[in-house]
Amino acid sequence: GIEASLRELKQLADTAGLLVVGSTYQKLSNPNPRTYIGSGKVAEIKSAIQAFGVETVIFDDELSPGQLRNLEKVFGGDVRVCDRTALILDIFNQRAATREAALQVSLAQMEYQLPRLTRMWTHLERQAGGKVKGMGEKQIEVDKRILRTQIGVLKKELESVRKHRKQYRTRRVSVPVPVVSLVGYTNAGKSTLLNQLTGAEVLAEDRLFATLDPTTRRVQMKNGKEFLLTDTVGFIQKLPTTLVAAFRATLEEISESSLLVHVVDISHPLAEQQIEAVEKVLTELDATSIPKLLVWNKVDKAEDPEKLTLEAERRGDVICISALTGEGLGDFCNAVQEKLKDTMVWIEALIP
Ligand code: GDP
Missing domain, CATH: 3.40.50.300 (P-loop containing nucleotide triphosphate hydrolases)
Known part of the structure; x- marks a missing residue:
């Protein structure tokens, strides 16, 4: 259930080196499109932020870039708002000890960014009432192309690192252990x-x-x-x-x-x-x-x-x-x- 999932999220936050001061949840039939949670809940979290000097607010579910921005605006400039995926990526980043792990983390981060890029621009377009449509689309294409090229380079590098590991493994397998x-x-x-x-x-x-x-x-x-x-x-x-x-x-x-x-x-x-x-x-x-x-x-x-x-x-x-x-x-x-x-x-x- 929700509580077990939040407990796990707390453990993940501990792992990332964060000190958790509290958690809360809300049942809504539909998430608020602007802030994900309702305005009452936003106010409740905001007062907790002020009371405890909270620096990070983590959501267990994925937020749209627009929701992220709106929440950060309401909570105040210094408060970081993120979701579970971003938190896990942070942990992976901290823990990546080998070249292969580091490459895997970078790849995961870029793949996480790719769809969010689109949504960010779509959101901007909507904000401007469709006036920037042409520009937004062009910019999305440019950004996407850059990211895709980087992803391609990373994948090739990862493949070569893996091949080396495989050779090592093959040698190990031939030992009768x-x-x-x-x-x-x-x-x-x-x-x-x-x-x-x-x-x-x-x-x-x-x-x-x-x-x-x-x-x-x-x-x-x-x-x-x-x-x-x-x-x-x-x-x-x-x-x-x-x-x-x-x-x-x-x-x-x-x-x-x-x-x-x-x-x-x-x-x-x-x-x-x-x-x-x-x-x-x-x-x-x-x-x-x-x-x-x-x-x-x-x-x-x-x-x-x-x-x-x-x-x-x-x-x-x-x-x-x-x-x-x-x-x-x-x-x-x-x-x-x-x-x-x-x-x-x-x-x-x-x-x-
Ligand atoms: P891993 O993520 O599966 O590698 O788990 P760890 O080996 O890092 O263990 C996680 C936590 O559980 C650590 O705090 C361990 O000390 C604790 N732990 C592991 N085995 C036992 C056990 O048999 N009994 C108790 N009480 N704690 C354990």
Whole structure:
């Protein structure tokens, strides 16, 4: 619902380094064309802005450029108004650590701008009563052409960067070490698990998108066998489709894994929905044929850990762990090994 979505938006704002002083919502049959929210709500937010010295107002839904401008005018010159997509793009921008990620972010930003460019000019035209029509259209075409050229250049560069990564991956695949990918909803505890297992210093913090780039570590098990463990960018329920497409490369690794470990924050009230969101993206990525291991993480935080363990035993296909305390990691490694054995059998069965 609205409240869960706003909670997630708050987490995103935290991740972007903003301090959230409050949130509010309004149910309208139709958004106000000028300000998106009604005038009463605008006044309410304005007084909160003055009371707390608010610098940024974030809307969970997409605003038209006209609405953005009108709201900024009402709220005062220094207040920045933005929507969820712009916020996520900010985070991606801050987190882009590699050349590929940086290129992906720039591409996503330009693709975000392209349709907004049109709407901005259309809006200006309407404001001028259609008098600037010819000029506006010409200007849109010029601006669009510039942006499209830049997008084309970026895509080519991205392709070449990806090709290099692919070559590296191909070499890695030829080494007989299975690749295990951690997938899961953002904040589920993937980096924490990776750290626990490998001592790798991957950023683990209570922020969304702590891991933007695929990070791979080698895990050695007690029996001497090893596997490569890869962390992936976290999924998010309301990730705009334009961003999903731009970040596909980051998730491409998934389709080359021997095993997917789906990490779930089982203490989260929306755990079920989050599992569904991840499954949906995996289907979109054609990754449904890869063996999967479902892991219920943060059992230490769960209301009734015992009940969870019983439920997991009843289902038989779930491993309960706490990536934080290390509880259940032995079982986890055994389950990974068991799953990998299955895949080896499967591969051998294919060889004549
Ligand atoms: P990621 O986005 O999936 O990589 O999630 P992180 O590994 O960054 O973890 C997100 C937050 O959850 C961090 O504050 C972790 O300390 C916390 N966390 C991860 N695993 C556990 C766990 O098993 N128990 C508890 N209580 N917290 C955890």
